Amino acid sequence: EVQLVQSGAEVKKPGESLRISCQASGYRFSSYWIGWVRQMPGKGLEWMGIIHPDDSDTRYSPSFQGQVTISVDKSINTAYLQWSSLKASDTAMYFCARPQVSWGGFDYWGQGTLVSV
Amino acid sequence: QSALTQPASVSGSPGQSITISCTGTSSDVGTYNLVSWYQQNPGKAPKFIIYEVTKRPSGVSNRFSASKSGNTASLTISGLQAEDEADYYCCSYAGRNTYVFGTGTKVTVL
Numbered sequence: 001e002v003q004l005v006q007s008g009a010e011v012k013k014p015g016e017s018l019r020i021s022c023q024a025s026g027y028r029f030s031s032y033w034i035g036w037v038r039q040m041p042g043k044g045l046e047w048m049g050i051i052h053p054d055d056s057d058t059r060y061s062p063s064f065q066g067q068v069t070i071s072v073d074k075s076i077n078t079a080y081l082q083w084s085s086l087k088a089s090d091t092a093m094y095f096c097a098r099p100q101v102s103w104g105g106f107d108y109w110g111q112g113t114l115v116s117v
Numbered sequence: 118q119s120a121l122t123q124p125a126s127v128s129g130s131p132g133q134s135i136t137i138s139c140t141g142t143s144s145d146v147g148t149y150n151l152v153s154w155y156q157q158n159p160g161k162a163p164k165f166i167i168y169e170v171t172k173r174p175s176g177v178s179n180r181f182s183a184s185k186s187g188n189t190a191s192l193t194i195s196g197l198q199a200e201d202e203a204d205y206y207c208c209s210y211a212g213r214n215t216y217v218f219g220t221g222t223k224v225t226v227l
Contacts, residue, residue, distance in 0.1 A: 034217070044204075044218065044221035045163065047208070047218055050214060058132050059213065061118060063118070103149075104153060105153025106208070110162065115222075
């Protein structure tokens, strides 16, 4: 069974750094891209970026380029989303999600990590 | 890369059909047959309900159907039920391994 399990809720202060994680299981981690999606309180889904675990090829939405860093550790089947200096406007729920090989859509999602700044 | 445009809200009575539109551009919806749809209930992760414009994942009710014409994709929910009340989002592949989501539509069952 495919599962994406995210790290727990975080409460941070502006200016602090943070890394949240998404651990995958139930499939060959290196064979699928994995992405991150933001949902601000009461707002819609926003695609942030995506990474391929095999070579760490990473693509960012222009809205998030330079604001966050997506990385991966394929030895432990885990993807990360990182901030070097949080802002209050980073308060949101963050989901990791796996796109289909065909790019047809995101078929598996993590449970979400709530970040409060 | 602007968000795809969806109506903010759509409502219908039980048993009726409703349609949610999702308008993009020739750089995303209009070029790629890679539109997906998601249902999201409050406090939950999105649920994958349509992929590659028209296909339903295993286990998704056949009351959900979808299509695309030009730069606009559409999701139809037929035989509307109380359990369909949720937020719905479209998403399109936008080339070079990037995606864009829609603005989201709140479906209310009257």
